[in-house]
Amino acid sequence: MKWIDQFVLALSLDDEIKLQKLIDNLPKEEDYKSIEDMKRVQSLLLQAKSFFETRRSNALLSMNRLKKSMQYLKSTESTKQFKQYS
Numbered sequence: 001m002k003w004i005d006q007f008v009l010a011l012s013l014d015d016e017i018k019l020q021k022l023i024d025n026l027p028k029e030e031d032y033k034s035i036e037d038m039k040r041v042q043s044l045l046l047q048a049k050s051f052f053e054t055r056r057s058n059a060l061l062s063m064n065r066l067k068k069s070m071q072y073l074k075s076t077e078s079t080k081q082f083k084q085y086s
Helices: 003-012 016-024 035-085
Strands: none
Touching: 003 016, 003 035, 016 035
């Protein structure tokens, strides 16, 4: 299977590990048969960038939610301990 076909498949399956491997092994300039191939790869790389940015954003949101949950749990635990000693 050609690199470009593997990349399209990895994008459609949201396979970030496969995408990273493919990005690490980009075809050399002389491997492209035409300008259209280069433009297609450029477009696919932009899609991959968007995919990774979305994943990063979602991970940051999850981390912030977890952080707030931990802060809430700590504050309620402190309140419980305070009430026990009152």
